Amino acid sequence: MKVTLEYFGMLREAAGLNQEDLELPAGADAGALVQFAAERHGEPLRSLLLSAEEVPHSWLLIAIDDVVESHQVELAQGSHVLLSSPISGG
């Protein structure tokens, strides 16, 4: 299935692009998408997405079709997924 992955903030900078269309196995969840993106782009994006245990960071914001969800939520054909790591003021 095809999904669109959009990066926000530091993740956009690390990925070097705004968004990309990716092909994932049917039934893949958001965590699998994060893993896929980490493998595809490597560092520095990888360490911004995944913890030392190779799971998505607890602070990672994952919005599927504009609704923030856990990384265990299953994606659907055509899903739009926005990934962001928290930013702050100053």
Add this chain to the structure above:
Amino acid sequence: MCPGELTDGDRSRYQWQLGVSGFGEDGQARLKAASVLVSRVGGLGSAVAYELAAAGIGRLVLAHGGNLRADDLNRQLLMTDDWIGKPRVQCAARRLRELNPDLEVVAIEANISDTNAAELVGEVDLVVDCAPLFEERYAMNAAAFSKGIPIVECAMYDLDLTITSQQHGRTRSLRELVPQPPVHWKREFPVFGAVSGTVGCLGAMEAIKILAGFGEPLWNRMLMMDLRSMSTRLVTLPTP
């Protein structure tokens, strides 16, 4: 005169906003009676405080430690070049009093911490979080939740910004959304003053809406803007 009661001088000063749909004299009186904590008053907080002062908030508590540096001046619009080396928060207070002599300003020469958060948050009606460090934000957010006070959470990086509003019983807290500080976050990050000014104005508008009781604040929603492409997303956050 009751707190918040408008004078003829108030009606004259704020006539351009008194006609805003859903606001009116009742909304203006609420702003006049309100007290807001802004922490800090850097690029983001300067814009928040300036807009709130202009809008007629009765009392602003500003918390920001340290002295002004030259590299603050690309974004900290309440600062002036002749103030370099002196306490930032005092410069901010001076500029705000110049803008609005009716405003009561309390300048605290310290950043928010676990030590002072409860006391400072306890004396206001709303908090606008403009702080760069997550430890500082957690302390402020926890104190606001403990007292049931609304808090507007503003953030920025490069040409991106986010803003959401939170309150105990109505939304999740900052700690629930961001369980631990991101290890890669750094105190200094790339940003233009126009970006901090944009999110600061949005933060001030959120505060005005919440205090005056009109419009639709960003409860359980986060506005995410990319000023590089001028694209926006309004995402729904998990509820408590």
